Amino acid sequence: MEIALFTLGGTISVPSVPSVPSGGGAGARLSGDEIVAAVPGLRELGVALDVQDVRAVPSASLTFAQVLDVVEDASRAVSEGAAGVVVTQGTDTLEETAFLVDLVWRHEAPFVLTGAMRNPDLAGADGPANVLAAVRVAVSSPARGLGALVVLNDEIHAARWVRKTHSTSTATFASPNAGPVGHVIEGRVRVLTGPPRREVLTGGLERVRLDATRVALHCVALDDDGAQLEVLGQSHQGLVVAGFGVGHVPSVLVPGLEALAARMPVVLTSRTGGGSVLRHTYGAVGSEADLQRRGLINGGMLDPYKARVLLRLLLTSGAGRDEIVAAFAEHG
Incomplete structure (x- = not known):
């Protein structure tokens, strides 16, 4: 052997x-x-x-x-x-x-x-x-x-x-x-237990396209003004947001994130290191439900770092929005 x-x-x-x-x-x-x-x-x-x-x-x-x-x-x-x-x-x-x-x-x-x-x-x-x-x-x-x-x-x-x-x-x-x-x-x-296997990503991972695919990661912080987000639409093809708790951001960030989500996939995750982003528990501006209504994709239980890996591979393979949403529903 x-x-x-x-x-x-x-x-x-x-x-x-x-x-x-x-x-x-x-x-x-x-x-x-x-x-x-x-x-x-x-x-x-x-x-x-x-x-x-x-x-x-x-x-x-x-x-x-x-x-x-x-x-x-x-x-x-x-x-x-x-x-x-x-x-x-x-x-x-x-x-x-x-x-x-x-x-x-x-x-x-x-x-x-x-x-x-x-x-x-x-x-x-x-x-x-x-x-x-x-x-x-x-x-x-x-x-x-x-x-x-x-x-x-x-x-x-x-x-x-x-x-x-x-x-x-x-x-x-x-x-x-x-x-x-x-x-x-x-x-x-x-x-003791086997992790459920997910669909393997096998197509379209050409190195040239991989090098040209840029995915940013923004970790939300107290009193975050979102200034770092303003230029991402011109320089990146995707964004992962590490939000507070179950997937919340300051309300001041919401217009910018909504604008970015109209141009590129924006995935919402939690910065906590454990647990899942919720879907419909909170409804205030900047909550998980509000952000999803504005086009952000729920990252589920994937932490920000793994969500960035998945999003970059999906974009490199040429996946469209519907495919990306489905992939995060499966892997997250």
């Missing part, structure tokens, strides 16, 4: 650097083979690893196109016989890249993303344990058909729900709306 393992840099591959190297370089990084060699018990699994170093960049610098390139390489590996895929990367954008993968991954084989919160030369480095757990999940039968999964801290999270909830904790990844879908216990993969 073989697993395709792709490395994308991140903390899991970067030893601690006490000071910035002369010349401002990023310092030494571990290769995929070096990461694998540091994992106790991995050899005993009897799993062959096809290790491929894709690019060594902080996850903050990853692009949609780069992630989709990895998906293509992973798809090819599975078509050639790999039982599953593991990707190591930085954790800063892991929740977004995982959801991006989940939206386009068409195989039954597990696609598992993992990383680390502690550098490999620190006491209690979590990278080796996370890689071991990720490989176990990637070869396990219970994980098949679940799409993209995030595995850290011996927890298995569905890409649709997972969030990074703490800046430094090794237990940072959580799924506020659903909890983990499973655990790795004494080396055994226990999947």
